[in-house]
Amino acid sequence: MNDVAYLEVLRALLPEAVLTLTALVVLALDLSWGRHRAVPSRMRLAGWVSAAGCAVALGVIFGLSWPAEWKVPLVEISARILHYKAALLALTLAVALLAADTDFTPHAGEYFALVLLATVGLLLLVSANNLLLLFVALELASLSLYLLTALDKRQPRSAEAGLKYFLFGSVAAACLLFGFSLLYGLSGEFYLQEIAARMPRGPLVLDPILVLALALVVGGLAFKIAAVPFHLWAPDAYEGAPAPSAALVASGSKVASFLVLNGVVAVVFGPLGGNAHWGHFAAGWKPLLALLAALSMVLGNLAALGQSNVRRLLAYSAIAHSGYALLAIVTRQELALAYYVITYGLAIVGAFGVVAVVEKQTGGAALEDFQGLARRSPVLAGALMVFLLSLAGIPPLAGFFGKFYVFLEALREPAGAGGRPSLGLLYLVILAIGMSAVSLYYYLQVLKYAYRGDAEESAAPWRASLGTWVISALALAVIWLGCFPEWLLRYFR
Amino acid sequence: MLHWPLYITFAGLLLVWAVPARAAARGARVVALGVALAGLVCGWVGALRLEPQAGLVTLVNGAWVPWPAFRFHLAADGITVVLVLLTGLAAVAGVLFSWNIEHRAREYYSFYLALIGGVYGVFLSMDLFLLFVFYELAIVPKYFLIALWGSTRKEYGAMKLALYSFVGSAMVLVALLATYVVSGIGAAGGPVSFDLPALAKVAFPVSFQQWVFPLMFVGFAILAGLWPFHSWAPTGHVAAPTAASMLLAGVIMKLGAYGALRVAMTLFPQGLVEWQMPLAWLAVAGIVYGALAALVQNDFKFVIGYSSVSHMGFVMLGLVTLTTVGLHGAVLQMFSHGIIAGLLFGVVGRMVYDRAHTRELEALEGLRLARALPFAAVTFVVAGAASMGLPGFSGFVAELQVLIGAWQAFPGLTLLAGVGVMVGVAYTWRTMHRAFFSDRDAAPVALPGPLPPITWPEKAGAALLMLCTLAVGLYPRLLLDWIIPAFNSPMFEGLRKVVTR
Numbered sequence: 001m002n003d004v005a006y007l008e009v010l011r012a013l014l015p016e017a018v019l020t021l022t023a024l025v026v027l028a029l030d031l032s033w034g035r036h037r038a039v040p041s042r043m044r045l046a047g048w049v050s051a052a053g054c055a056v057a058l059g060v061i062f063g064l065s066w067p068a069e070w071k072v073p074l075v076e077i078s079a080r081i082l083h084y085k086a087a088l089l090a091l092t093l094a095v096a097l098l099a100a101d102t103d104f105t106p107h108a109g110e111y112f113a114l115v116l117l118a119t120v121g122l123l124l125l126v127s128a129n130n131l132l133l134l135f136v137a138l139e140l141a142s143l144s145l146y147l148l149t150a151l152d153k154r155q156p157r158s159a160e161a162g163l164k165y166f167l168f169g170s171v172a173a174a175c176l177l178f179g180f181s182l183l184y185g186l187s188g189e190f191y192l193q194e195i196a197a198r199m200p201r202g203p204l205v206l207d208p209i210l211v212l213a214l215a216l217v218v219g220g221l222a223f224k225i226a227a228v229p230f231h232l233w234a235p236d237a238y239e240g241a242p243a244p245s246a247a248l249v250a251s252g253s254k255v256a257s258f259l260v261l262n263g264v265v266a267v268v269f270g271p272l273g274g275n276a277h278w279g280h281f282a283a284g285w286k287p288l289l290a291l292l293a294a295l296s297m298v299l300g301n302l303a304a305l306g307q308s309n310v311r312r313l314l315a316y317s318a319i320a321h322s323g324y325a326l327l328a329i330v331t332r333q334e335l336a337l338a339y340y341v342i343t344y345g346l347a348i349v350g351a352f353g354v355v356a357v358v359e360k361q362t363g364g365a366a367l368e369d370f371q372g373l374a375r376r377s378p379v380l381a382g383a384l385m386v387f388l389l390s391l392a393g394i395p396p397l398a399g400f401f402g403k404f405y406v407f408l409e410a411l412r413e414p415a416g417a418g419g420r421p422s423l424g425l426l427y428l429v430i431l432a433i434g435m436s437a438v439s440l441y442y443y444l445q446v447l448k449y450a451y452r453g454d455a456e457e458s459a460a461p462w463r464a465s466l467g468t469w470v471i472s473a474l475a476l477a478v479i480w481l482g483c484f485p486e487w488l489l490r491y492f493r
Numbered sequence: 494m495l496h497w498p499l500y501i502t503f504a505g506l507l508l509v510w511a512v513p514a515r516a517a518a519r520g521a522r523v524v525a526l527g528v529a530l531a532g533l534v535c536g537w538v539g540a541l542r543l544e545p546q547a548g549l550v551t552l553v554n555g556a557w558v559p560w561p562a563f564r565f566h567l568a569a570d571g572i573t574v575v576l577v578l579l580t581g582l583a584a585v586a587g588v589l590f591s592w593n594i595e596h597r598a599r600e601y602y603s604f605y606l607a608l609i610g611g612v613y614g615v616f617l618s619m620d621l622f623l624l625f626v627f628y629e630l631a632i633v634p635k636y637f638l639i640a641l642w643g644s645t646r647k648e649y650g651a652m653k654l655a656l657y658s659f660v661g662s663a664m665v666l667v668a669l670l671a672t673y674v675v676s677g678i679g680a681a682g683g684p685v686s687f688d689l690p691a692l693a694k695v696a697f698p699v700s701f702q703q704w705v706f707p708l709m710f711v712g713f714a715i716l717a718g719l720w721p722f723h724s725w726a727p728t729g730h731v732a733a734p735t736a737a738s739m740l741l742a743g744v745i746m747k748l749g750a751y752g753a754l755r756v757a758m759t760l761f762p763q764g765l766v767e768w769q770m771p772l773a774w775l776a777v778a779g780i781v782y783g784a785l786a787a788l789v790q791n792d793f794k795f796v797i798g799y800s801s802v803s804h805m806g807f808v809m810l811g812l813v814t815l816t817t818v819g820l821h822g823a824v825l826q827m828f829s830h831g832i833i834a835g836l837l838f839g840v841v842g843r844m845v846y847d848r849a850h851t852r853e854l855e856a857l858e859g860l861r862l863a864r865a866l867p868f869a870a871v872t873f874v875v876a877g878a879a880s881m882g883l884p885g886f887s888g889f890v891a892e893l894q895v896l897i898g899a900w901q902a903f904p905g906l907t908l909l910a911g912v913g914v915m916v917g918v919a920y921t922w923r924t925m926h927r928a929f930f931s932d933r934d935a936a937p938v939a940l941p942g943p944l945p946p947i948t949w950p951e952k953a954g955a956a957l958l959m960l961c962t963l964a965v966g967l968y969p970r971l972l973l974d975w976i977i978p979a980f981n982s983p984m985f986e987g988l989r990k991v992v993t994r
Contacts, residue, residue: 374600394633395626401558407666408561411674423671433663440659444652448640451600486559 012072015057016120022053023116030109042108047100050112054093061086076129083491084126087342091252092119098353099244101467104152118144122256131180131190148245161240168233176220182213192267224257227322228295238315243356251345258341262329277424289330296323301435304442310365333409338492343398350474351387373450377462381450383475388443390478393436398481495539496552496567498532502610509602518598525602526588533581540574548982562686568619571979576616579831583743584609589954590843591736604634612744621687632658642734650732657725664712668705693984699763706764710757716749718805720779727798735842742801742834747827750808762987772813779806780913788920793852796924797837804830811895819898824976826891836876836958844869848944858931868947870929872955877921879962887965
């Protein structure tokens with residue numbers, strides 16, 4: 001293993017350093033200044049400071065001049081990766097501002113410090129090019145997220161959700177670690193590119209250890225993105241977690257996990273893709289991921305149909321969305337993947353933001369609790385419509401272009417190396433588009449309740465709060481990126 | 494100037510929200526009427542400025558999304574002109590017929606205008622992708638208009654309609670993606686765009702057309718009420734508020750027929766040849782089935798709903814005759830049915846149902862509507878006559894042309910369609926008699942007082958539409974002068990090659 005120049009690594013990881021410092025500042029501030037104050041004002045203070053930390057980190061990314069291709073030990077920095085980090089930071093910024101509006105925990109400092117530390121883990125994930133750092137970053141993010149899920153101590157559900165998430169997560173981590181150790185054993189290397197260079201070419205099935213390593217790595221990471229059949233934790237975690245935590249689990253953590261899955265699978269196992277085209281199936285990670293994608297799309301969407309709780313509905317729809325995004329990994333189209341998961345992240349953070357407001361006012365997130373939302377707050381209802389229709393894939397919202405790019409790339413994937421575009425993955429695309437038609441049903445159900453006003457005609461309108469502003473901004477972003485997708489795409493070329 | 498209605502409508506949508514909450518209902522409808530009128534006038538002036546012989550005229554063509562080359566390409570030919578005018582007329586009449594909406598008026602009119610804007614967008618777009626965006630954009634407001642302001646199982650009707658439309662557009666999306674990918678195969682200089690005129694020049698392999706054409710054609714035709722995918726139409730029409738059913742039958746169903754013609758048939762003429770007979774059978778089945786179903790309904794609005802399925806069958810039949818006269822008739826029928834359906838739904842929904850609070854024909858028999866609401870009776874007689882296809886009304890010219898074309902292509906099947914025409918006369922006659930002119934003493938509905946008289950907005954809307962169907966019926970060249978040269982543009986070259994006569 002190479003010698004590690006720690007100062008250089010630290011310089012490369014300046015945004016992460018900023019966030020870590022902010023986490024410490026938040027803790028200290030809450031312990032000193034906030035000690036004798038009311039919970040809402042402590043949450044607000046910690047939220048604003050965390051948001052400011054994210055903003056500074058964003059400033060570091062866009063303000064400093066970074067080398068074009070910077071190979072530091074352990075991590076890789078390029079313009080593309082920096083922009084991934086910026087997207088994650090933007091999502092965390094929104095989550096922090098949404099959380100600043102809540103008062104579910106007296107541990108304001110700890111809550112926001114954990115949000116920031118989870119984000120540090122996610123940022124490290126997208127730039128790590130070393131198995132060890134990858135695992136450490138993943139665990140930093142995961143452990144923080146388990147705690148964030150369990151932090152609403154007033155609700156027994158929250159603790160249960162955290163425990164469930166933790167148990168499933170540790171098994172997945174064990175699988176992943178085992179997979180990584182097999183990879184190390186096979187290649188004697190920790191760096192992704194080096195391992196990839198030592199990968200055997202040829203049919204995958206000849207090497208049982210390699211097959212095992214692939215299965216374990218894919219399984220471990222599929223847990224993170226809640227792909228079927230590794231999805232069982234998701235509905236409970238989404239339902240029990242405090243809304244801002246759920247938003248972070250559903251957005252930032254997913255974005256990073258998808259990028260890692262794409263990185264590890266496409267880089268390390270690159271040549272062992274096999275073939276997922278109809279009638280030309282060959283063993284490899286492509287048919288494996290195609291199978292996971294198909295299962296996730298079908299099961300996620302069908303299970304979401306029967307949900308009467310909006311959080312669970314969003315959780316199952318998130319499982320379905322994992323299926324669509326997996327399609328982009330199968331075709332190794334990172335650009336389509338990036339656009340898909342980032343715009344998905346924006347919409348889901350916004351949707352959970354609306355859920356948070358509704359819960360705060362009505363005490364629940366059942367469909368009935370959304371009744372009359374349009375009367376009480378037309379802005380929130382309008383934003384919810386934008387988010388859900390974007391998730392359903394109605395143009396010209398961002399979610400539509402996300403799906404469109406993924407499907408287009410799937411159809412354009414050549415049959416063999418250097419081949420012409422073919423329609424070999426048409427079966428998956430048809431399945432995906434058919435399933436989006438199913439998804440429209442349950443998204444419209446939510447909107448129907450939100451716009452139906454029979455229940456309380458005289459209901460008092462809700463005052464605009466910080467959350468409303470954040471949610472409106474997210475809705476505008478979803479519309480804007482839908483009308484002008486190039487605005488986002490150019491950062492990831 | 495023909496594309497201004499698109500911008501005006503979306504700008505008007507924002508304007509509706511600028512109306513102060515105190516005067517929401519009155520302000521919103523005045524704004525909506527102004528916007529609809531402005532759209533109609535702009536469309537008209539734009540049409541007058543357009544040279545019918547010029548073929549496809551580009552109105553605006555700007556870069557939009559660089560990857561993978563979507564353009565904001567709006568263009569018009571004679572077919573566009575006809576349909577833009579139809580949309581303008583339906584929009585104006587729709588606002589006039591929803592003058593009594595007081596409940597959440599601002600939301601109502603913003604959904605209404607979003608729907609109209611989407612329709613304008615579809616008719617004007619020449620980029621396949623842009624067309625698709627507007628096409629889907631029209632689904633959502635439709636759902637809310639029905640689910641929130643409708644009647645009779647409104648949520649069921651709205652959801653059914655939304656899902657049918659979405660499944661249809663999902664089929665179109667698959668076909669569209671496949672088309673894009675295949676159009677680039679082989680040829681190095683193959684079009685890297687979704688531009689319709691450019692794609693129309695590509696000769697797609699016949700084996701590809703064989704499966705992609707039915708996918709795309711049926712995907713669009715679901716919205717046109719093609720039998721057996723029509724069942725959203727009657728329930729949707731019945732559940733919708735008056736103006737929404739006018740728009741649904743008047744323009745939304747035309748979106749499907751238009752897409753089938755402009756996209757599926759233009760790009761894949763060989764596929765049309767392969768699938769001509771099955772589709773013709775479906776179209777005739779729709780004509781006959783719709784008419785027979787209308788004959789046995791007891792709900793006034795269901796009669797009109799099924800008659801729409803029957804009349805749209807003529808549009809589909811005209812399209813698949815593969816004859817010049819059939820194609821002209823199909824486009825003319827799109828316009829004609831749009832106007833007539835608007836009138837019929839206006840009478841049923843606004844003039845009768847909103848006053849009598851019943852649509853049961855048996856109950857209406859006791860009300861002596863011809864005496865109570867003479868204007869409604871006159872309007873329905875005119876609309877019914879046009880719907881039956883009496884000479885002098887637009888329906889006659891259009892259906893005659895379709896039948897001539899169909900006779901040239903498949904005489905046997907045409908006889909069957911003729912049966913549909915006769916049943917059409919029967920159900921219209923029966924409905925007219927029972928609803929307005931019956932002297933049978935059925936148990937009268939308990940009404941709080943005399944029926945309120947017909948208001949001026951209703952009269953204005955009905956007069957506008959009656960004028961149109963008469964004008965086109967007496968002088969069809971008003972529209973045919975636009976439609977006939979449109980088919981000579983280079984875009985339809987592939988289609989012209991397979992058109993036999």
